[in-house]
Amino acid sequence: MRIALAFAALLSAGAADARTVIVNANGYTLDDIGRLAKFDGLIIGDDGRVERLLKPGETADGDVVDAGGRTLLPGLIDAHGHVMGLGFMALQTDLSDTTSIDQALAKVASDAAAMPERAWIVGRGWNQVRWGLDRFPTAEELDIAVADRPVWLARVDGHAGWANSAALKASGITAKTPDPAGGRIERDANGKPTGVLIDTAMTLVEKKLPVPTEAENVAALETALQIIASVGLTGVHDAGIDRATWGLYEQFAKNGKLTARISAMADGADTLRAIAPKGPTGWLYGDRLALNTVKLLADGALGSRGAAMLEPYSDDPENTGLMIMEGAQLRNLIASASMRGFQVNIHAIGDKANREVLNAFADIQKMGQPLVRPSIEHAQILAPDDIVRFAKLGVIASIQPTHATSDKAMAEDRVGPERIKGGYAWKSLVNSGARIAGGSDFPVEPANPFYGLHAAVTRQDRHGQPPKGWYANEAMTLQQAFAAFTTGAAYAGQQERSVGTLTPGKWADFILIDGDLFKMPPGDIWKVKVLETWLAGKRVYTRD
Template sequence: MRIALALAVFLAAGVAEARTVIINANGYTLDDIGRLERFGGLIVGDDGRVERLLKPGETADGNVVDAGGRTLLPGLIDAHGHVMGLGFLALQIDLSDTTSIDQALAKIASYAAANPEREWIVGGGWNQVSWGLDRFPTAEELDLAVADRPVWLSRVDGHAGWANAAALKASGITAKTTDPAGGRIERDADGKPTGVLIDTAMALVEKKLPPPTVAENTAALETALRIMASVGLTGVRDAGIDAATWALYEQFAKDGKLSARISAMAAGMDALRAIAPKGPTGWLYEDRLAANAVKLMVDGALGSRGAAMIEPYSDDPENSGLTMLDGAKLRNTIASASMRGFQVNIHAIGDKANREALNAFADIQKMGQPLVRPGIEHAQIIAAEDIPRFAKLGVIASIQPTHATSDKAMAEERVGPERIKGGYAWKTLVNSGARIAGGSDFPVEPANPFYGLHAAVTRQDRDGAPPKGWYANEALTLQQALAAFTTGAAFAGQHESAVGTLTPGKWADFILIDGDIFKMPAGDIWKVKVLETWLAGERVYTRD
């Protein structure tokens, strides 16, 4: 009897020592029905899951960590990002901070001079709108920075690329080169390529790029994971990967190096078949990695006028955008993926693209084929009569709030004063009953989710413009915005049973931040700094 009692005491002590107990926290989480819950700390079991939440002032036995009164939130989840793109852009030329073409050219020239061994100069992040240009840049201008080797720079939205003369030559692009389906080569009055390629035309150059080495891929993923942890992201839905990227993610997961949970969308059906030939993988490696979805591209982007519009662009009356996938081919692809149990996520930005995606989902449902949480990625410009169809069809609207505050300089010019009323219409979507999921589309926008929370509730950029918010009637409440980046993103990734809230039994993914977002002025939310990031009860980031 004494032996049994002693063993019970030993076992109890062992459990207590294995547990991590966070005390003295200013905790917020949503519960499983969407209500905001306050708490003073939490207990993490030795399995890395939340054992229970503590009341303010309460403590418990275990490895005690004093939060020092700091605010504790569930780990934030980006519902639409590009992990490898984030890492590579951090290691290549990033033009997202340039405000003029001259500044961009100077940065490109400096990078090229510092990297004489690189066969190609590669990077991205440029935006002609931010430069005050009413046109695309040209190869001739890029040659002023680098002319001795090919240069290829993707636009900030990833839907256009800027090449110099050497890159055009290396790719065999001439006046005789025809535009591919779903793409466009920008040309001068004589038909000569000017240096910018839109959407599928980008592949004409990209297929000539030297493939990254194993070391470069590894460095890019390590860099991306560090960035994500530093801004409080414990999960991401990676919006379009290939089989090689999946293999790299798996290796990181096996080696215990995957410091964020990645829900991967295969970039099209060929990639899907290569990544998950037997069907959806489910969540693997202690819920660190899954391949349960495919991403399909219907149109391009608004900034490059590749978004497919029902009527022509207001600022380009001869152009209605580009359509990459529609009609029977789109429906057959959705049906094929759905029959195998995969979620289908459709990139749609223009009102025509959103309508085509909704029509396709509706047609598949009419055929009696169940859909696994269908989603529309971006859902940017939607015809007013199509907005209620998201809820009716059960389609998730995956939104990126910082797109609105970045695009406000050109969006209304592109679509006019009437169509813009259905643009970035988050509140209208929520009020219609639609599910939304929040993300950034990083590296198109910064990965910092507090930038997204700020944009969602203020409809302002980080300079506070416009003072009253851009179409402020479409702003979300802070609780709605937080839900988009937690429970909404978790639901979109088919993972709400394990993450998104700090409900007992779910993974202890959480962050400590330097301010209380529910008490500070909304305009300051973007300034929040992440102090610590925890995944499955283990600290994966601490701010120096």
């Protein structure tokens, strides 16, 4: 497939050039109170917003575009992704499709041979569980692929990294190097680092990586925007950016090249102060870009056993994971950001981390400090008593349905048959009244939101396994999942008045797809192909 993006036609304010009328569409949208509504077309004003929806047989004056009977949906929104990570993964070594360590090593060796000018070989995507290993890979194994240059490969979840011996040496990591707070250096029986670093320990290597050039950053963002448009995303909540990335986003927005609406989360309190010292930016550049949110980390990830658990891991009885931030530090940061009007989104995967974050939000509220749409990013393993607290405290559950179907091979091994009942508990959260926002955590998972919709309603992977769904009692209905990726994500991004539905007055962000989402078998949802993507009444992607 060749991706075609109409960057040059976009205006920085996001307005259309003339009134456009879409006819002959099989349209679906949620209305402003959450009901599913059908329509046959829509009128887009010269400001790029929806004037009104068309009934069967209706038309209007303007530039008429015949949808050819294809299904038209509001543009989908990913409430938790990593835009630059997506772009760089496409340009660096990608191990996400490898199924054995030998295959991964061959890929690394091939990429290194093709890039002799690179001082470091950098990539992402390995997963020892998918490889059938009951351990982490080692530096010695990676040396087989590349020994003459440093190699650094982030795990699929981004919470562990794999270094070869040259990378450990370049980073000064030895048996005497202590574990940093909130991190762990994997070691052998003699205390020698084995090559894998967990959570904050990753920074020991990452601070030595070559800084990407301006051209590399631009190429990564352009690539990411192409991928995003091609899968039907018109909005992304970027879960942790630095000051330089904000500057690049602003540059693209000013030049009319930002083909997705990006709600940026500052990566920590220091970054927040550097980017937005006067408070939230609000939505800028025709609602293309905002920094209203800070992202904090409470713990690590389940796959690397860094998620903080109330009780030890079932498959590692000496380990309860890692709390990266808790107690007074966590509460002070939440209170400080909230007092300045920022939304606080906190990564929490283990049941201990989720409880600590909920407790912290509750404590801040008891102090009389209002919270701006607080969110727990992932909310993956929850103690049953904590599920109902999301709605009571007004905390958004920002979930990634494909995590459930990707993690099913290891999740129950990690937490056992009882705790898994509170794992990936999307239906229970919906039934409790919690607000749900849907995402993917790309590039940890593919950016395609139809993969997420499929996982949410079937609890199956894209091979149809398991046949009856993995803990299928936690499956969402299609309308609930659709809402998570439209109105739910719009709310989580403080943009529900502008996007998420195709009701009059909102931006004309929509997609045309190759099948009827609401009539096809649920098992086929992941196969949906996006034919066109429109942003503010302008076509930004067409599938050739």
